[in-house]
Amino acid sequence: MATKSFADLAKSNASKRGMPHIRACFTPHPVWGKTAEQLMAYVEGDDPVSGKPLMKEIIDGLTVPLTAEDTKTGMMDVNVGPPVFGPDTLDNLQTHFLNNGMTDFLPVIIPTPEKVDAMLKGTSHHPDEVIGKMAAGAFAAWTYTVKQVAVNAVMAGCEPEYFPVVLAVASSGMAALGSSTTSFAYSMVINGPIRDKLNMNYTIGAMGPFAQPNATIGRAWTLVGKNLGNGGIPGDTYMGSQGNNTNYNNIVIAENEKDSPWTPFHVQKGFRPEENVVSLFSGEDIRQGHGARRAGVLENPMFDDQISDIFRTLTSQFDALVICDPLTVRRLVEQGYDTKEKLMEWLWKNTQRTAKDYRDSAFVYTFHYPRALRGEEPYATWYKCPEGTLIPYWPKPDNIVLVVAGGQTNPFFQVGNLTYRVSVSIDKWM
């Protein structure tokens, strides 16, 4: 029994898991926040989807004998259409891709065999090599080959030199359009010489629509999520109630290594400086640092304090990805933070809240409380200690990621409420 908003999802999910005729029934939506009386009215009322009395439908579902269809066994293939569309005009192909949910509703480069072959020259891997599995949310994971990724890279507008980065991202299996009622955001940080080889932008306008590699690699991740992971179908494999604008191109950050005195992010994760690496994040959003309590102070701006101040506005269900302009980093180094680790440690120690505020947060109850019950630390302690105890926002300093990007027109920083997931070598896909 689910709520009305999940009707399509419930039926399609049941089908995908092998029970297409499951007798699901629905109550009005939502249940959360309704009083006992309002919920009794749900029980005594009708199923808003079928129009029949809810309880009668439940009892029938448990007692009406099964049909032949209900007891079928065996395997059922899922059809994704022909390997090739056309021949047809460019306009008709553009319309076909658009009308069949294979795009982000913006124009694509039509993936002709010539263009896909040109893209495949960007890697040494064989076109038929299966490189990953991807599932949008709790659905069956689809598999995909180098060539299938290449089709999506062409559509996004990538050049063949970008293909190893797209392959590295696709090989992670991390869907860019995960399905949850929360509208998630996704980010990738790129390190190593490839940033300059591809002419990525990590200075003025770094995260904006100003550089082809940044834009099209980010966009390819969304198209891969849609076409290779069957994600992004509103009401079915995408349930984000309001949607997230960053899903168009995702938050692509090439670290500004040359203007940064700190170790690059991939070296922190154990890679050598000359290796090309892409690191993936997922979470809520990205906000600017202007709301910090000492933002814009002229003398001695104390950016450590400002960053910590913004942290208290995040949800600790996700970690923090801080993107500092080199000017901000220069001030932080002058304050004594000559390494990222020193600042991560200070931020972790000095961003605290009471155990009561922690337990009050909705997300924490849904995701951390069950882990606390199983005795998993630090959640068990955070749920047992007295309400007034000051506890850190995150379990450890590593939950805070510092990355440098910006063109030094002003000492700014932005904070993503985003969790580090995985780093993948790009060189492996050259």
Add this chain to the structure above:
Amino acid sequence: MGIPAAPIVTIAFKDLAQTNCAKRGMPLQRISYTPHPVWGKTDEQMYAYLDGNDPVHNIPLMKEIVDSLTRPLTADESKTGTVTPPVGAPSFTDTADNLQQYFLDNGMTDTMPIIIPTQEKVDAMLKGTSHKPDEVVGKMTPAQGAFPAWSFTVQQCAVNAVMAGATPDYFPTILAIASTGISALFSSTNSLVSAAVINGPIRDKLAMNYGIGAMGPFNQPNATIGRAWTLMSRNLDGGGICGETYMGSQGNVINYSNLIIPENEKDSPWPPFHVQKGFKPEENVISFFFGFCITQGQGGKGLGVKPVPLYNVAMSANCSPFASLFGALFLLDPLVANGLGDLGFKTKDSVVDWLQKNTTVVVKDVKSMLFSGLPRGPEAAGLTDDSVIPKWQKSDAFNLVVVGGQTNPYHQLANMSYRVSVSIDKWI
């Protein structure tokens, strides 16, 4: 002024200074540069700038300044008359692939694939409006006062609309956007962003998405109207050139497609946004917002485990990351709008009044902020460090719009202020 002047600019603004001088009629101005920044440097460090070299011309800075005030002018430096910067040929002819490359290489796109704007496609787009192709729609500049405003015609808007992937029945909305002259790529060292809320029957006529995934990449009108705005902000006013007409130090991902928000009027308990602004319900209207960023509204407390979530408390708490330079634009899922009704907030004004009074800051926390929003003049009398005051003095800093597919009672919150509403019907 008729008196020789020697401008000194920090090196980060080199391109901007040169092109700005050129655009204002003095392309050969003798500019000197210091290392960047000056802000926050000690007196000794600054004196070292003077003793050192101009990092661009590699000659001693002070010697250069004195020289630029005394070395006689060249002929070019005293020229008068006018010059019109060219914008290239009216059309370009090549294969589809080469044109795609040409538009990209010459900074006419957002670096992503476009629909090649052929005459046929532009003529088809022009059928979306009754206005003549050569009618001047308005003026636009990447930043008021900093750059001269360009003008543009219906046809030039149509070219950008085709490139974005829009269809002719989206064109009136795109023209309405252009007519405001608001650039989506506003140039400031801050990386600012724009939003546009759409009201009226046109939302359903164009099958816009105001349900599940409304602000994500799941709908053609939402996506292409927003993208057209960015393309127009590049091409119609020479904007979006990093280091010259776009100075955002880190850039902002929202600039790709901007926040195009069709309001979910049918599931909302309140009058639509445009009716609040004095338009009739059946009018098609687009309202503009401008600011720093948008958050998922999950950080604040108040959405706790209590049986009935305190939406108003959560909304107020979620304002904490924002500076008061811009206001708070709440994008409420219908579940939250209706949930507020259950909590006794029957009208938008009742919510806004509660928020304005209860979203507070302590004076000592904000007084050192550049954008502190502290009241000046009489209201500031009697304020001490520990006084608790509203974060925003006036309730028009708060705007509420309903959008979402009711899969969860969430709200998103943009640190943005309302600017203007314009009619779309005018451009049909």
Add this chain to the structure above:
Amino acid sequence: MGMNRRKLLSLIGMSPAILAGATAEAQSKAKNKNGRSGSAAEVKLTALNPRGIPPPITLIPMAPRLATLDGKTVYLVSDGFPGADHFLDQIANWFKKNMPNVTTVYRLKAGGFADDDPKLNAEIKEKGQAVIMAIGH
């Protein structure tokens, strides 16, 4: 400092390719990396220019230079960006040390970065012979 037309106009934010007004063909021939030249791919299209109409620019002749700064009064003007006042103080110190008979006068321009300050301009015109202005961050 002679400046040819291309360099001058490229300063106004136009990339050279557009300046020359050349057709796309000449520009992107080398860049056609996108696969074989089958007949369909070679078909030519004509695309319209998406740009708006920039206003004409009135050239302003630069003011005649001074023969020398000795004995002159130089106004040091800040546009109000943080640190500019300190910076201009150092310039005043430099003049005191290296060109003692140059008189420097510090003024903060009124209004925001981009606002004009006619009152200040009038004062400078009346009492000063040169200006050094600090702009930026």
Add this chain to the structure above:
Amino acid sequence: MNRRKLLSLLGMSPALLAGAELGAQQPKAAKSGKVPSAGNAQFEALNPKGSPPPVRLIPMAPRLNTIHGKTIYLVDTGFMSGGVLLQQMQIWFNKNYPDVTVVFRKKAGSYMEDDPPLWKEIKEKGNAAIMAIGH
């Protein structure tokens, strides 16, 4: 439920389902009538989709002939207020089916996690289960 409706539930649009050649269901010519010479040049495009795994069908468990005298488990998956809804259902059963034994249980872990001990208990002591999922 015909094959088309079933498969469209799997997120495939009808056009794809039919696997029809694109050419076969040609959208009408460009609206502007005169089709430009370059515009009708023909191309092929590759399908960008990945490869979904086949789905293993699971037969549904045989139904009860009646719920009278039976034991029904009400399982709360941990969604906000889900438990409150099921408690109302318990009251409803007590009023309308007094001879039906109703057992309320909260599934362990967050909503996507399995709870084998609970399934085992329901299998042993229960005859049917009603599960509340969603917000």
